[in-house]
Amino acid sequence: MWRTVARRTTIMIPQIVLLSILVFLLARSMPGDALTGLIDPSIDPAAIEEQRVKLGLNNPWYEQYWDWVTNALQGDLGQSFRFKMPVTDLIGERIANTFWLSLATLVITYLIAIPLGIISGRYNDTLADRMITGYTYIGFAAPLFIFALLMLWAFGFHFGWFPTGGSVAPGMEPGSLSYIMSKLYHLLLPATSMALITTVTTVQLLRSEIIDTKHKDFVHTARAKGASESRIYNRHILRNSLLPIAAFFGYEITGLIGGTVFIESIFSYPGMGELFLSSISVRDFTVVTSLVLLYGIAAILGALLSDLILSMVDPRIRIK
Amino acid sequence: MRKTIRSKSWLLLTLSLFLVLAACTSNNGGNDPSPSPSGSPDASASPSPSASAPPAANEDGLFNISDFSNKKTNQGEPLKGGSLNYGLVSDTPFAGTLNYVFYSGTPDSEVLGWFDEGMLTWDASYVYTNDGPATYEASEDGKTFTFTIRDNVNWHDGQPVTAEDWLFAHEVIGHPDYDGPRYDSNMTNVVGMEEYHDGKADTISGIEVLGDKQLRITYKQATPSLITGGIWTYPLAKHIFGDIPVAKMSASPEVREKPIGIGPYKVESIVPGESVVYAKNADYWRGEPALDKVVLKVVNPSNVVQELKSGGIDIVGDFPIDQFPDNADMSNVEWLGVVDRAYTYIGFKLGKWDAEAGQVVPDANAKMADVNLRKAMWMAVDNDLVGKRFYNGLRWNATTLIPPSHPEYHDASNPGVTYDPEGAKKLLEEAGYKLNGDFRTKPDGSELTINFISMTGGEIAEPLAQYYVQSWKDIGLNVNLEMLEFNTFYNRVGDTGEDDPSVDVYQAAWSVGIDVDPAGLYGRDALYNFSRFASEENDRLIAEGISEKAFDKAYRLEVYKEWQELMVKEIPVFPTLYRSALAPVNNRVLNYAIGDGTGMYVYQIAVSQDQPFVAE
Numbered sequence: 001m002w003r004t005v006a007r008r009t010t011i012m013i014p015q016i017v018l019l020s021i022l023v024f025l026l027a028r029s030m031p032g033d034a035l036t037g038l039i040d041p042s043i044d045p046a047a048i049e050e051q052r053v054k055l056g057l058n059n060p061w062y063e064q065y066w067d068w069v070t071n072a073l074q075g076d077l078g079q080s081f082r083f084k085m086p087v088t089d090l091i092g093e094r095i096a097n098t099f100w101l102s103l104a105t106l107v108i109t110y111l112i113a114i115p116l117g118i119i120s121g122r123y124n125d126t127l128a129d130r131m132i133t134g135y136t137y138i139g140f141a142a143p144l145f146i147f148a149l150l151m152l153w154a155f156g157f158h159f160g161w162f163p164t165g166g167s168v169a170p171g172m173e174p175g176s177l178s179y180i181m182s183k184l185y186h187l188l189l190p191a192t193s194m195a196l197i198t199t200v201t202t203v204q205l206l207r208s209e210i211i212d213t214k215h216k217d218f219v220h221t222a223r224a225k226g227a228s229e230s231r232i233y234n235r236h237i238l239r240n241s242l243l244p245i246a247a248f249f250g251y252e253i254t255g256l257i258g259g260t261v262f263i264e265s266i267f268s269y270p271g272m273g274e275l276f277l278s279s280i281s282v283r284d285f286t287v288v289t290s291l292v293l294l295y296g297i298a299a300i301l302g303a304l305l306s307d308l309i310l311s312m313v314d315p316r317i318r319i320k
Numbered sequence: 321m322r323k324t325i326r327s328k329s330w331l332l333l334t335l336s337l338f339l340v341l342a343a344c345t346s347n348n349g350g351n352d353p354s355p356s357p358s359g360s361p362d363a364s365a366s367p368s369p370s371a372s373a374p375p376a377a378n379e380d381g382l383f384n385i386s387d388f389s390n391k392k393t394n395q396g397e398p399l400k401g402g403s404l405n406y407g408l409v410s411d412t413p414f415a416g417t418l419n420y421v422f423y424s425g426t427p428d429s430e431v432l433g434w435f436d437e438g439m440l441t442w443d444a445s446y447v448y449t450n451d452g453p454a455t456y457e458a459s460e461d462g463k464t465f466t467f468t469i470r471d472n473v474n475w476h477d478g479q480p481v482t483a484e485d486w487l488f489a490h491e492v493i494g495h496p497d498y499d500g501p502r503y504d505s506n507m508t509n510v511v512g513m514e515e516y517h518d519g520k521a522d523t524i525s526g527i528e529v530l531g532d533k534q535l536r537i538t539y540k541q542a543t544p545s546l547i548t549g550g551i552w553t554y555p556l557a558k559h560i561f562g563d564i565p566v567a568k569m570s571a572s573p574e575v576r577e578k579p580i581g582i583g584p585y586k587v588e589s590i591v592p593g594e595s596v597v598y599a600k601n602a603d604y605w606r607g608e609p610a611l612d613k614v615v616l617k618v619v620n621p622s623n624v625v626q627e628l629k630s631g632g633i634d635i636v637g638d639f640p641i642d643q644f645p646d647n648a649d650m651s652n653v654e655w656l657g658v659v660d661r662a663y664t665y666i667g668f669k670l671g672k673w674d675a676e677a678g679q680v681v682p683d684a685n686a687k688m689a690d691v692n693l694r695k696a697m698w699m700a701v702d703n704d705l706v707g708k709r710f711y712n713g714l715r716w717n718a719t720t721l722i723p724p725s726h727p728e729y730h731d732a733s734n735p736g737v738t739y740d741p742e743g744a745k746k747l748l749e750e751a752g753y754k755l756n757g758d759f760r761t762k763p764d765g766s767e768l769t770i771n772f773i774s775m776t777g778g779e780i781a782e783p784l785a786q787y788y789v790q791s792w793k794d795i796g797l798n799v800n801l802e803m804l805e806f807n808t809f810y811n812r813v814g815d816t817g818e819d820d821p822s823v824d825v826y827q828a829a830w831s832v833g834i835d836v837d838p839a840g841l842y843g844r845d846a847l848y849n850f851s852r853f854a855s856e857e858n859d860r861l862i863a864e865g866i867s868e869k870a871f872d873k874a875y876r877l878e879v880y881k882e883w884q885e886l887m888v889k890e891i892p893v894f895p896t897l898y899r900s901a902l903a904p905v906n907n908r909v910l911n912y913a914i915g916d917g918t919g920m921y922v923y924q925i926a927v928s929q930d931q932p933f934v935a936e
Contacts, residue, residue, distance in 0.1 A: 030807070031807050031808040031811040031812075046678075047503055047504070082415055082424075082425075083415045083416065083417070084415070084417055084422065084499060084500075084570040084571055085570075085571040085576070086571065089571070093592050093593075152623075156623075156626075157623070157626040157630075160630060164620075164623050164626070164627070165594075165617070165618065165619060165620055165623060166591070166594045166595060166617060166618065167591070167594060168591055168594070168595075169595075170589070170591060170594075170595035170596070170597045170615045170616075170617055171588065171589055171595075171597035171615065172589075265411075268411075268413075268618060268619075268620045268623070270413045270592070270593045270594055274412070274413070278411075278412040278413075281806075283807060
């Protein structure tokens with residue numbers, strides 16, 4: 001297995017290089033640059049030009065790319081133009097928020113998906129199953145950003161149960177219990193909104209897996225041997241049906257990346273996704289390219305993780 | 321307004337038309353009444369017996385900015401202490417460069433406004449006064465200024481603010497490693513600054529420290545603009561920043577995590593990009609601030625109304641005006657309003673930018689070179705109707721290029737060019753633009769197609785642009801519209817000097833600074849003179865406006881009156897709409913005002929009860 005990991009990692013390198021070139025070229029081909037927004041007659045255009053030269057914005061793309069790559073390999077992702085601070089520090093500031101949001105979303109996703117999937121699969125074609133599949137169809141059809149807006153309006157404003165922006169209440173002492181509680185409270189609504197939508201794939205997958213498995217020969221055998229219904233479901237069917245779900249875990253992480261970009265912007269939650277969108281609009285290239293690269297690496301790692309989990313949980317699959 | 325204080329020039333950032341970007345600097349509805357201490361501080365704090373009724377719409381649902389006051393009616397008695405919630409309206413977190421020397425962008429300046437202030441304040445006509453933390457005296461020739469900092473002006477850590485600190489701010493901004501946007505024409509106007517910036521001198525020869533609290537600065541050119549925002553008035557704490565290399569300052573914790581100032585409130589804690597808690601600075605030089613605590617938090621523009629209704633925020637920095645008509649009767653707030661320092665305009669491309677010479681080059685053969693054609697296009701559009709239909713009267717027909725936010729300089733007697741579509745047709749007919757089918761041709765008989773670009777953003781950007789296209793079609797002009805995103809738009813209009821030759825007409829907006837000098841937007845050597853218009857008369861008037869003679873205000877007024885007339889006659893651009901800025905204020909807030917020269921200060925803001933009023 002370690003050989004697989006090594007091999008997959010080697011394949012990853014050209015993938016990431018290609019991705020970074022692509023991202024870099026796309027970012028540069030957007031009209032305008034970080035200094036476009038600085039239209040201010042009291043600043044001498046020559047001074048702006050001087051800044052452009054200083055930032056290397058006038059060099060040909062391959063030179064800029066090379067500068068960027070060599071620095072990135074040394075752990076220096078460059079300087080954010082808008083925030084006037086190193087991109088690594090900036091991302092460091094935001095990544096924790098995104099990490100907690102993603103983790104909360106994942107937990108809630110599985111908390112919803114597993115019971116619903118089991119009920120729906122075990123009692124298929126009953127009223128409960130129909131309601132659950134009905135919900136999954138709505139979930140498939142509803143765009144995340146619209147659903148999130150509705151949630152924000154309903155639970156944030158109409159009922160006022162949850163905060164409507166930020167990641168923590170102002171003036172809390174970091175590390176204190178109230179600080180942690182406030183953080184949790186702030187990410188509950190965005191995480192739930194996202195989980196309610198992303199969970200539907202997992203519910204559907206689990207449902208069809210269970211329906212599939214319960215007609216398998218070994219289930220009939222177990223039943224013929226007189227095993228109780230709950231034993232059959234808990235020991236035989238569920239264990240087998242969870243395999244693809246476990247394997248799906250890596251891809252779930254990839255999906256979260258796309259989701260957090262929307263969710264963070266809607267809930268004014270200062271994480272990486274929000275940073276990503278706002279950096280595009282002000283042409284803060286260094287931040288955009290660094291983030292896309294990070295996202296790309298996360299996606300590739302997610303896929304790798306999925307393959308590894310699959311080979312571990314399912315002995316029939318052996319990666320050589 | 322805090323941002324524009326340092327800018328002597330007429331304008332600042334361009335905003336996308338309808339969507340006031342976070343980058344917008346025309347933040348008139350800002351939180352700080354501080355910069356303008358004309359009149360006695362309590363002049364406006366006198367309690368009025370009853371709350372005024374909210375400005376009502378007339379039967380057509382229209383509002384008028386003159387019905388709004390810029391001062392909050394005080395209801396009730398001020399509470400001792402209490403805390404206030406301030407909403408920073410922005411769809412992105414604030415950048416967190418919390419120092420006047422380094423910040424860029426309005427969100428940061430709103431955060432700064434609570435805990436720091438400049439050494440000089442200004443009055444309602446934007447002229448520096450002697451009521452701020454420092455006083456000034458100008459020499460006979462108007463070039464040398466002597467500043468004296470008051471003895472009781474201290475940094476938040478108790479250290480006195482010294483002349484050295486003020487000099488240090490200049491040295492940092494002029495340093496070759498400085499990475500902020502403040503090294504501008506105001507800075508290069510200081511004697512010896514350019515030599516220092518280029519490394520030819522170790523010190524700035526034009527700045528002299530006379531004593532602990534006294535500083536003398538000599539400027540190269542004495543202009544009336546100098547005392548309306550042409551002086552750098554923000555000191556930088558040398559005892560804190562003195563040991564940090566200039567290149568590292570803007571990213572240092574002293575700027576980002578525990579910033580320091582001299583203002584009425586101190587920063588107590590910051591959640592980066594999200595919120596700031598301020599505590600009272602009991603040692604504030606004007607006197608003890610009324611509130612114990614101020615909490616600032618970022619509020620998304622789409623949530624701001626809900627936050628106001630629920631009392632989650634008491635006041636806001638910049639209210640999205642398109643949400644006002646639906647919320648005009650919100651019961652727990654009072655609406656304040658002022659004329660915004662901004663205007664929307666339509667520009668005609670009349671030439672190119674010569675980067676080498678640093679000048680505009682008008683082209684007599686440009687498609688839009690005929691003034692009759694430009695005038696007809698102005699006559700064809702009914703901006704009065706646009707203001708009513710699209711903005712409920714909160715934007716209105718503009719007449720000249722100096723907006724009424726500068727009431728002395730705005731020439732109200734100049735009607736601009738009035739709406740007259742029949743007259744426009746006649747004018748075109750006489751100028752030789754004959755109808756051929758639906759559309760008119762050029763006088764030489766060839767086809768005339770005009771390319772018009774406008775910015776996206778907000779719901780009405782496109783319908784508005786379409787209205788103009790339709791109006792021009794009605795007088796027989798074939799206009800092609802292209803809607804572009806902000807960056808692309810300015811790229812093609814020519815913010816780097818490489819104008820797209822296919823653009824003939826464009827719609828944009830300017831926020832203007834506190835000084836009226838239009839050189840930065842309409843001068844011959846101004847890159848941002850996007851129409852690329854130049855004439856000798858224009859050069860003369862712009863030069864006269866900042867000449868020595870213009871220290872005589874009556875003369876200066878006369879010059880800019882003439883300039884406004886010239887622009888109405890030549891029409892390189894025509895203004896379409898003036899704008900208003902509105903600010904909702906919770907009823908419990910006392911001693912609050914927006915705009916300039918109100919005589920009210922941040923430290924006086926108080927609340928009448930512990931809990932905010934909630935909308936019914």
